[in-house]
Amino acid sequence: MPTDTRPTKRSGTKEKILKVSTTLFSQLGYKGTSVRKIASEVGIRESAIYNHYKNKEEIFLEVAKGIFSSPFSLSSDEIKELATKGKPFLQKFALQHKMLTFDKMNENMFRLLMIELMQNRELRVQFQAEFHEKNIKVLSEGLFIMMQNSLVRSGDPMMVSYEFLSTLFYIRLQITLMHFDDLSTNSLSTHFEKHVDFFWESIKV
Amino acid sequence: MPTDTRPTKRSGTKEKILKVSTTLFSQLGYKGTSVRKIASEVGIRESAIYNHYKNKEEIFLEVAKGIFSSPFSLSSDEIKELATKGKPFLQKFALQHKMLTFDKMNENMFRLLMIELMQNRELRVQFQAEFHEKNIKVLSEGLFIMMQNSLVRSGDPMMVSYEFLSTLFYIRLQITLMHFDDLSTNSLSTHFEKHVDFFWESIKV
DNA sequence: GTCTATATTTGGATAGAC
DNA sequence: GTCTATCCAAATATAGAC
Structure with missing residues (x-):
């Protein structure tokens, strides 16, 4: 059987619907996006x-x-390795957030999250588990190791992680808001690095 | 003329509409709230x-x-007075945010802000000016004074303010989300104070 | 100031021809 | 798989009686 007999005819319409919907939902929210509008943009x-x-x-x-x-x-291995070096662990973590912030697709997703967070319970539960707790866990693991190695002053790793994460979140929110209005984010783009520098000075021994 | 001849008949309906609308808008957003629903709740x-x-x-x-x-x-006078004492300035500032967070009316307003922030340009402009810049300004003034008095390590007051404010914002967001689902915020309610303690340790000389 | 009735628009969804 | 035609529900808003 040399011929491709997959049932899905690859006209790509379904993918296009998803792509258009992603943009619209992330700009107008669920209620603000109509099936009419989606169809119109897709061209059907x-x-x-x-x-x-x-x-x-x-x-x-x-x-x-x-x-x-x-x-x-x-x-877990990467965390252990980086954490023993101290600051590079925080740098790597912040850099990942920076990349997410400036990635078009992830920016749309973050916007959609912010729009629907207050209106969709399931999303709130997921935000808590998939964003907050997941990030706190990774950071805590790293900070715990740093504390053991006396690289940073001792304290509650979760609490210190909370302090570190919250600023990353706020920077991301602000940049996303400015991109929405096509404003320049030049002055904010270095905030991730500045945050790491300030924070490291705050906790290092 | 002893009789009250004000044109406005004080039946209170207008106020009731506003009150009901505030609750509905802050729970369902602009598009999610219908005039029907408002009228029904008001009873007209x-x-x-x-x-x-x-x-x-x-x-x-x-x-x-x-x-x-x-x-x-x-x-400006309060800022100057408190800032010369150092930590009490940050405590006062954080306490005000905590009170806003736990005030029912302000909680509704914060929720409404979060819902519409991504969908309303005017609101984004106001958020930047009335929330972000205003708070950064107050904090910077205080921190600048503390730096002059060598109470805290020197640095860019605006940047340090950013670090302090962002965590307050994140705590407020989390508490608001949990209140939405009637979850207990016991574990989070002391975060404001913990944040101040951690931060003061980070910047004090 | 509130009611009933109604106009009008918008949006989600289905039926059936091609 | 897409189209035309159509239905139905919900929502904003207005007119005019009481």
Whole structure:
């Protein structure tokens, strides 16, 4: 059987719907985005949408899947290795956040998260687990090692992680807001590095 | 003329509309809140709403006015006085944020802000000016004085203020999210104080 | 100032021809 | 898989009686 007999005809319409929807949802939110608008941008009629997705909700859920999927992560081994060096661990962590912040796709996802966070309980639960707790865990592991090695002053690793993470979040929020209005983020782009420098001075022994 | 001849008949309906709208907008956002729902909660018909407000937008703008109006502020004199003592300045500032966070009305306003921030340009501009810059200014003034008096290590007051403010914001966001789902914020309620303690240790000479 | 009735628009979704 | 046609529900808003 040399011929490709996959059932999916690859016209790409489904992918295009998803792409257009991602942009619209991240700019207008769930309620602000109509199936009409999606269809219009894709270049097909509303009814044709329903050949690919059961309803608007299904499109949104597909889009929302991408919110907490990060292209970056630190393995337990990487954490251990970097943490013994001290500052480079924080630098790496902050750099990953910076890259996410300036990545177009992740920016859309962050915007969508902010829009729907107050209106979607499931998203709040996921934010707590997939963003907050996950990041606190990674940071705590690193900081715990640094404390053991007397690289940083001792304290509650979770609490110190909280301090470090919260500023990264705020920088990301501000940059995302400015990008929305096509404002320059030059002055903010170095904030990630400045934050690491300030923080390291704060905790190093 | 002993009789009160004010043109406004004080039935209180207009105030009730505003109150109900505030709650609904802060829970469901602008698009999620219908005039129907507002009228129903107030206990009148939709059409009666229009005797008090021109349209839905006008109600929203009236509600939105309260977002950046804070019952707290620090005068220039208060800043100078507290800043010379060092830590008490930061404690006072953080305490004010804590009170805002746990005040029902301000919690609604913060929620509304978060919902509409990504969808309303005017709100983004106001957030930058009325929240971010205003707070950075107050903090910078205090920190500048502390640096002059050699109470804290020298550095860029604006940058240090940014570090301090961002964590307050993140704590507030988390608490607001948890209150939305009726979750206990016991473990978070002391974060404001812990943040001040940690931060003071970080910057004090 | 509130009501009933109604106009109008917008949005989600389906049926059936091609 | 896409189109036209259509339906239905929900939402904003207005007119006019009481």
